[in-house]
Amino acid sequence: MTVTYVIDGARITGLDSFWDVIGEAVNGPGGYLGRNLDAFADCLGGGFGTPEDRSFTIEWHDHARSARALGHEETARRLAGLLPRAHPTNRSRLERELAEARAGRGPTLFDQLVGIIEDRTAPGTLHLV
Structure with missing residues (x-):
């Protein structure tokens, strides 16, 4: 069974809020999935809330708004x-x-975050919606 994590892009106003939103999407309220680009990349590899077999998807809703906030x-x-x-x-x-x-x-930071997700997860994991 594939788990889907939803990033609520409307809540992203900058990099700090991205860390909060992605942490909560994967690990619930107050959850952690990195607070810098390197830690985020490491966490996506599995074992920090994401399945180790990388059987998950990420739906990034309102990604265009996030792209502006992380521009x-x-x-x-x-x-x-x-x-x-x-x-x-x-x-x-x-x-x-x-x-x-x-x-x-x-x-931009948005470009870097998308690149990290694409590099560290299975093909087709990220869905920009």
Whole structure:
């Protein structure tokens, strides 16, 4: 039996709310499914609420609204927050990515989250509705 997790995209106003919404969708109220991109990717691999055999689907409702909330502005906000504690070898890359995001170019957080879901789950798991 395949489990379906529903992301209520109308509740997503930024990255912090995405962590809350996805955590609750998979693990119930107050649930956790990562609070950063790496932890999220790890959690999708199974054993943190999702079935280890990856027999689940994710329906992301109102994804267009989420895409706007997780767009370039939110991406720039995240990158600006990462810069002060970035390792010196990553600083120039983050500065370039931040400049691109501020200019409205490059991948957004929405793009990154969708990519993580597609990379870490079985083909056809994600349904943008």
